[in-house]
Amino acid sequence: MITEEINFVSKLNNCDIKTYKECLDKYTNNFEKVLKLETDFPIFLDTNVLLRYYSISFTAREKLFDFIDKNKHRIIITNQVQKEFLKNREDVIKKYFEQVTNKIPKDFSSDIVNKLKSFIEQHKIILKDYPYVETGIMKHKEELEQILNQLNKDSEDKYSEFKNLIWKDKFLDLLCECKQINNLNQQEIILIKSKFDNLKNDIKPSNIENILNTTKSIFPGLCDIKEKPENPYGDFIIYHEIMKYMIQEECESIFLTFDNSKGDWMSKNKTAYIHYVENMYLNTNHIIYILDAERTLEKILNVDIDSLINLINVEQSDITVISINAILKTHYIFRNTEFSGATKHIVTELLVNNYKHNSEIIRDLDKISEIMEVFKKENPNYSSLGFFRFALRIVNPNYRKIVRRGGSIENNPEHFYTKIEKYINMLNSFS
Known part of the structure; x- marks a missing residue:
């Protein structure tokens, strides 16, 4: 159970030197293997890892799909992650179509075909002195217009795929094969939220940037006090979902997240906060490895998994x-x-x-x-x-x-x- 004695706040600044050193030794002993995901530790995926599937190239999607399929026996999706994923899934699919698929023919037309037409129009007199140039350009102009016509047609076909993806999605089928947990009861969630409220009581949203420069004062969900003031509890709940699982299963764990831009899961240089690892160790007697999903997955999958759309609100x-x-x-x-x-x-x-x-x-x-x-x-x-x-x-x-x-x-x-x-x-x- 998550209780008054077992939670993030109860173990804050509660470590002696011996335990601290012990925690660091255990963390570093396995770190290189963990970074390559060569251990059998359970892997918790953040919401942004699941949503990234819908915003990357189709080549990268297949590789990410294969990775999850291969590791589905140890991939865990917490209840809070499930809620956030389902809340945002359809919007991300729609954004990808609007910002990538639907935009390609428009950019091709404006950046290539129309510029070629403009060049011919601007230089039509002088080009008479260079007939081979005009002939070559006109030949390519016709080819490019054919490509544009094909792009427009394919874009329409992709629109049908986009509509179908909302309803029939092999990635959803795969996630159903992963382990899904709903391990916090209502009492525990109330307690976790109250602990979060205690942490944020004296924090002004305008001062969060300064707090991010004071490592020991950072906690999961800190930046959401400003970005999601109506409901900033998500990351803090996820941290405790992982905590309870580690207690019950008596295991180490890996948490993969793309959320390193805010700075409340890991620092901007993509390293884990030691006090998160220390806190989890004090609560569970086991180690959590919080990894940057971009660095980890790109090395393992050997593919660029940058988002092709702007997921920022x-x-x-x-x-x-x-x-x-x-x-x-x-x-x-x-x-x-x-x-x-x-x-x-x-x-x-x-x-x-x-x-x-x-x-x-x-x-x-x-x-x-x-x-x-x-x-x-x-x-x-x-x-x-x-x-x-x-x-x-x-x-x-x-x-x-x-x-x-x-x-x-x-x-x-x-x-x-x-x-x-x-x-x-x-x-x-x-x-």
């Missing part, structure tokens, strides 16, 4: 074109730089790189002010917006995506990072 974000332009005009890091304003695609870029609030952006800019003075001297021609994007990419190792003006999302190529590697190393040496 924009309504939860205070980042806008106006707010970014205000930062570009007022933050001291941009003094003596030529102002260039942000547009909508910059806001999207910040969101897909897991920034949700202006306070997070300002926090990262504050961290890198000294390095950017060096950058500014060595690269004096950058405008404030270019300077802004470079600064965030240097300070934030998770800033890996760029958004084009047309809305397409791309991963920054590795060669780009050779340009900023020097500054990243400088920042690391400072810290």
Whole structure:
């Protein structure tokens, strides 16, 4: 049972040196095997891992499907995860169709076919002097228009698949074969929520970013006080669902999550919080391994499992074109730089790189002010917006995506990072 004596709050700051060392030794002894998922420990999947299936490429979906199928005997889906998954599943499927499948023919038309037509129109007089150019272009124009027609047709077919997926879904069938648990009774849930309320009593949503810099003060669900104020208990409940299972089964466990952008399951550098592991050890006498699903699964599956759609609820974000332009005009890091304003695609870029609030952006800019003075001297021609994007990419190792003006999302190529590697190393040496 989860009781007054057995819960996250009861064991906070309650460890002696001997037990602490014992916990660390047990954790590190198995860590390399756990990272490769080579142990037989049960694997708990976070909601975002299940939902990611519907937002990645179909090649990646098949590999993720095969992974879950192969490990379904030890994959556990808690009751809270089931609720969150079912609440969001249909919306994610719909978003994928709207933002990826339905968008491809539109982007192909605007970015390729229409630009080719525009080029011919703009240069039609001079092209008369280069007949082979015009002939070649017209030939490719016809081919591209045929491709566009086929894309439009296939998009319609995909729409039928999208509608069918809502009702008939092999992934749902597979999840039914995994172990599903509903192990907390109503009394325990009331107790867990009351403990969470005690933790959040003195926390102001505006101060959460500062708390994230004080590791021992972080707890599961901390960021949801701001992001889901009406019901912030989900992560805290999941933590205790895992806790009760580990007590009953007397076992270690693995928790896979993509939720490292908030910072309340693991730090932004994708490492687990020691006090979570310590707390679980004090409550269960066993070790929990909280792993970044992106790093773990990409290595095991050998496939890119980046989400192709923006799963962030924009309504939860205070980042806008106006707010970014205000930062570009007022933050001291941009003094003596030529102002260039942000547009909508910059806001999207910040969101897909897991920034949700202006306070997070300002926090990262504050961290890198000294390095950017060096950058500014060595690269004096950058405008404030270019300077802004470079600064965030240097300070934030998770800033890996760029958004084009047309809305397409791309991963920054590795060669780009050779340009900023020097500054990243400088920042690391400072810290």
